[in-house]
Amino acid sequence: MTSTSARVGGIRKEVDAQKLGPALLIASSLVLAIRTARWPATSDEGLANVEWQKEVEHSGHIAKAMLSHLISRYPSLFLLKDVPWYVPTDEDVPE
Incomplete structure (x- = not known):
């Protein structure tokens, strides 16, 4: 069975790295x-x-x-975003 479109297998939560700029600026300024x-x-x-x-x-x-330590240990302290993960298709499997 060959599929032409990728199918979403689920959603995982990740820290939104684009939103960390202000936090890094404030933290470095305080230090x-x-x-x-x-x-x-x-x-x-x-x-x-x-x-x-x-x-x-x-x-x-x-x-x-x-911030790296806090993100790895306590990711729920930061804004999280939903990131889809995809089910591999026949085209993704090497022959």
Whole structure:
């Protein structure tokens, strides 16, 4: 029996990765704020602060690792989307 259209076998729930951008931004901003709270305020607009850039990058890494851990352990904390999975047809099976 050969089928020309794919048949949906069911639906699985997955974390909607497109909606995680704001969460990652907020998490990295909070990490950065906590890590640099006691730094003195400076207003050198013309100079690049290497330490600041390192802290921004490190905060992003920490936030990404934290979100990855939470997604793997507690996916129900995040928005979920329905993703269909398909039943293989005769065309999908190698000969």
